Amino acid sequence: MEMVTLTIDNKVVQVPKDYTVLQAAKEANIEIPTLCFLKNINEIGACRMCVVEIKGAKSLQAACVYPVADGMEVYTNTPKVREARKVTLELILSNHDKNCLACVRNGNCELQKLAEQMNIRDLEFEGERHKLPLDDFSPSVVRDPNKCILCRRCVSMCKEVQTVAVIDTVERGIETIVSPVNGKSLSEVPCVNCGQCITVCPVGALREKDDTEKVWDALANDDLHVVAVTAPAIRAALGEEFGFPIGTPVTANMITALKRLGFDKVFDVDTAADLTIMEEGTELLNRIKNGGKLPLITSCSPGWIKFCEHNYPEFLDNLSTCKSPQQMFGALLKTYYAEKAGIDPAKIFIVSIMPCTAKKFEVKRPEMNSSGYPDIDVAITTRELARMIKEAGIDFSDATEKHFDDPMGDASGAGVIFGATGGVMEAALRTVAEVLEGTSLEKLDYTEVRGTEGIKEATVQLNSITIKAAVAHGLGNARKLLDRVKAGEADYHFIEIMACPGGCVTGGGQPIQPSRVRSWINLMAERAKALYTEDKNLPIRKSHENPTIKKLYAEFFGSPGSHKAHELLHTHYTARENYPE
């Protein structure tokens, strides 16, 4: 790449010529404030927070979209620049619902942070405010248009990245809001509940439906046996809420905190992920051997499932009939575990801790109660758990409880990596070859399906068959991949799809990193590292070698794909109309 040389605040910087002034400044360690900017997702120069003076330019320019040029002189800290930024910020604040103390983003709000950074002390302007109703009909996402600052990051995420496109800017001028069509609720449009809009919202205009009250109530109820089950991705990100560096695995801190909160048992959903691999692996080989519907597509991600039901009903028969690990685990705990522990399943209350807002929708799906009880009682996100830990005054640095509880205490490394894109595929490949094909395989690391490339492919030679596999993360990538399959341009046996870009580690329920952090690192890869490290260090790295799984099949299910397994661990899907009349 051709380089150009420019000066920023008299500092000489050499950068590739396709850089923006903002990128060049970053390189020179000069921080330019931004608000609507989110790298690779929303680069529209709309909010004007990042204005700079450029010698020779008529007016102030938005650094996030202004391209560098050789010999350019940029000034980021002049009276004119500071004044312009301040007035812009005050105008944005003038019609913002500044109820910061009672806002879910208090302390983690990009607008609040800017006000602090810009030394705002007087709010000179009092603008006209929206007084619009809260949209809290969705089980997953709550939309508060009164807090929206119209940065459009959520619109870009929903429309361009996820291609779900259920929200957009509506009306004009002071009336402008970000909304679904026709004043509808998110629950009435083909929103897939992925929650990616929440993770990019700089303020509190989008948030998860808070279910913590139900959890507190259950914990306070002595009649209930309250169980926490944690998804693989939680340990990779929960620490961020307590000041740990990104990518620090905090498994022991998390188990300790959950015990302190009063959960009777803390189990690892990774165990159910291993179970998923046994069931899905069997399903894959059966379909290949018996001429079943291919490609088989994974079904762990409820955001992806709803997307498929709305947009690709022709692929519903390709979806694995396996429930997600969350639902499998719930069904298992209310049958096998209830029996073993001698507890009435009606008294077992299961709280799943998920990196995901779509899980809140999934637990409410009417078909998820094959044991006679709802598989999962409440699903909360990583963020909600962090809030509970803070509210209870628990010291998160305490890591005394190192192990998940028995009899579900074992999980393999294969279960752990479910939380990263490509993880389910890798876990499946580790097992399919060995158990179901009867070959012993030395290869454990399928690096071709790791990483944050949007679509990844791998061809794996097993004993008797070749498996062509593909992995897509983010629904825009899923759409591209499925369109290729539909057009007959690709013939895979097995496809892994995760709704969220990066997979569960960067799910819609995970801690929110502001643009000034996530624009400059690969958040997906940083968090995934925590999982791949844990996988590498675990003594058992293949699902079928997990002693809990072996015992489960010996004592309870018989074999993978058995009648009982089908009854409790499998499900079906429903085509959904996008905008019914």
Add this chain to the structure above:
Amino acid sequence: MSKCSCGQEVKDTREEKLEEIIAKYRGTKGALIPVLHEAQELYGYLPFDVQRKISEELNIPLAEIYGVITFYTQFSLVPKGEYRIQVCLGTACYVKGAGHILDKFKEILGIDVGGCTEDGKFSLDACRCVGACGLAPVVMINDTVYGRLKPTEVEGIIEKYRNE
């Protein structure tokens, strides 16, 4: 499909025409706005079903189409009158007293901005600059432009259309 008074199913001929409009612009860049214009001419406004059809056929998200419709005052989500009155409230017209013209229309027709008379004859809208500032204040009724209007002339104009 809808039912005719004789009980037979009849296809709304507008559906076919809408398909023709979409076909005409399919594949061209910036197709949405002209399609919306012609669809509105066909239906008098842009009903939800029409928006949905355009979304499916042009492969543009419905939310985006709805955003465009609500952004531009020319587009309407509700049925309009046979005579669509648009009072320009652009800067030039406004300083030349367009507000009084608008009030006069409201008073005589008994409807508010965005409304339609019960007989379906007139609808009233305020619009942004129509590009005829030299004639301010300006009112458009369907495609006819009335310039340098005085509030006292409003009654006569309405009468003219009433008798048509």
